Amino acid sequence: AMNSPGHEATRPAGYLELIRGNRSFRxxxxxxxxxxxxxxxxxxxxxxxxxxxxxxxxxxxGLFVVRMMAIFLVSPLAGVAADRYNRKRLLILTDxxxxxxxxxxxxxxxxxHVWLLYALTAxxxxxxxxxxxxxxxxxxxxxxPRELGAANAxxxxxxxxxxxxxxxxxxxxAGWLGVHAAFTIDAATFFxxxxxxxxxxxxxxxxxxxxxxxAGLFGQYWAGLRYLxxxxxxxxxxLHKTALTIxxxxxxxxxxxxxxDRVFPLGQQGGIAMGLMFAAAGVGTGVGPxxxxxxxxxxxxxxxxxxxxxxxxxxxxxxxxxxxxxxxxMIAGAFLSGIGNGILWVFSSQLLLQLxxxxxxxxxxxxxxxxxxxxxxxxxxxxxxxxxxxLEISG
Numbered sequence: 225a226m227n228s229p230g231h232e233a234t235r236p237a238g239y240l241e242l243i244r245g246n247r248s249f250r251x252x253x254x255x256x257x258x259x260x261x262x263x264x265x266x267x268x269x270x271x272x273x274x275x276x277x278x279x280x281x282x283x284x285x286g287l288f289v290v291r292m293m294a295i296f297l298v299s300p301l302a303g304v305a306a307d308r309y310n311r312k313r314l315l316i317l318t319d320x321x322x323x324x325x326x327x328x329x330x331x332x333x334x335x336x337h338v339w340l341l342y343a344l345t346a347x348x349x350x351x352x353x354x355x356x357x358x359x360x361x362x363x364x365x366x367x368x369p370r371e372l373g374a375a376n377a378x379x380x381x382x383x384x385x386x387x388x389x390x391x392x393x394x395x396x397x398a399g400w401l402g403v404h405a406a407f408t409i410d411a412a413t414f415f416x417x418x419x420x421x422x423x424x425x426x427x428x429x430x431x432x433x434x435x436x437x438x439a440g441l442f443g444q445y446w447a448g449l450r451y452l453x454x455x456x457x458x459x460x461x462x463l464h465k466t467a468l469t470i471x472x473x474x475x476x477x478x479x480x481x482x483x484x485d486r487v488f489p490l491g492q493q494g495g496i497a498m499g500l501m502f503a504a505a506g507v508g509t510g511v512g513p514x515x516x517x518x519x520x521x522x523x524x525x526x527x528x529x530x531x532x533x534x535x536x537x538x539x540x541x542x543x544x545x546x547x548x549x550x551x552x553x554m555i556a557g558a559f560l561s562g563i564g565n566g567i568l569w570v571f572s573s574q575l576l577l578q579l580x581x582x583x584x585x586x587x588x589x590x591x592x593x594x595x596x597x598x599x600x601x602x603x604x605x606x607x608x609x610x611x612x613x614x615l616e617i618s619g
Contacts, residue, residue: 246371382510474603507559517530
């Protein structure tokens with residue numbers, strides 16, 4: 225009888241227990257669901273619009289480059305901001321500004337306007353670059369240690385589910401109602417997310433927050449980098465997202481966008497085909513980590529071995545997709561690659577949440593995201609150029 229309370233205190237929390245018992249997490253989670261729903265509407269609509277207006281693989285790849293480079297460039301200060309300023313207020317502010325920016329996408333109507341789409345995308349994703357590490361950093365502030373595993377898995381699975389649902393509905397919306405309807409819905413979701421996040425309670429940042437000088441901000445960022453170089457195991461874990469985007473992440477989505485436009489043009493600008501492939505990837509990224517976590521648990525060595533398996537399954541998805549024999553085969557390949565993608569993303573994040581010191585958490589996640597986005601941008605540019613080169617050779 226004496227052991228029972230202690231066992232309950234250390235037993236990992238269940239998903240329903242977390243959602244019902246932790247109001248702050250629940251509001252953050254609802255906000256995530258809402259804004260991610262709009263994010264995938266935006267990505268599908270943007271890629272479809274660029275494909276229609278330019279007909280260029282390089283232009284499609286360029287969209288993904290802009291998205292990733294904007295996040296990369298802001299990441300050094302984003303990580304510091306997540307450690308230095310009120311995390312809840314940062315989340316609300318980035319949501320509200322992104323809502324206004326996305327309304328500007330409605331002005332993009334001709335090929336001469338594509339530069340505006342790129343510019344607005346850069347601004348939107350720069351704010352996303354602040355939002356993402358801040359949301360990761362706030363998670364241990366609003367959940368208990370026993371809730372952390374469930375919170376991380378549920379947060380990551382939600383990203384995957386909303387990729388599936390948002391991409392599918394975004395594809396159908398863009399394919400049937402047009403891309404501008406999708407942009408309008410995206411703007412509304414950011415406003416709703418801000419209202420939900422405003423209801424959470426969070427602890428203040430852990431590091432000293434006075435003297436907001438630029439030199440001080442960069443000094444704190446370099447301190448975060450020194451933490452990574454002094455902890456090579458943490459650095460290795462932080463590089464897994466970089467690896468996954470090179471092998472079967474953003475680079476693979478550029479290929480899928482081009483395939484949807486040119487090989488399986490279902491819906492306006494292939495929007496429906498693209499949405500189905502992205503949706504299948506979303507199902508994979510959601511199902512994979514949840515099933516593996518249920519089987520293995522949250523211990524460190526189990527998480528590390530699961531990551532190895534994630535690379536194997538993700539690579540298998542690429543082999544299947546390479547057949548290009550039918551849309552169904554592409555969807556199956558996207559599902560398998562999604563499983564590997566999800567395992568790598570969820571379990572590398574879980575290891576960082578468990579192992580990284582709280583005072584540098586924002587900077588570690590910011591640097592991890594910076595490396596991830598730089599690799600995504602480089603890979604997207606290379607794949608876009610390769611697609612155009614291939615078309616020229618075929619022509």
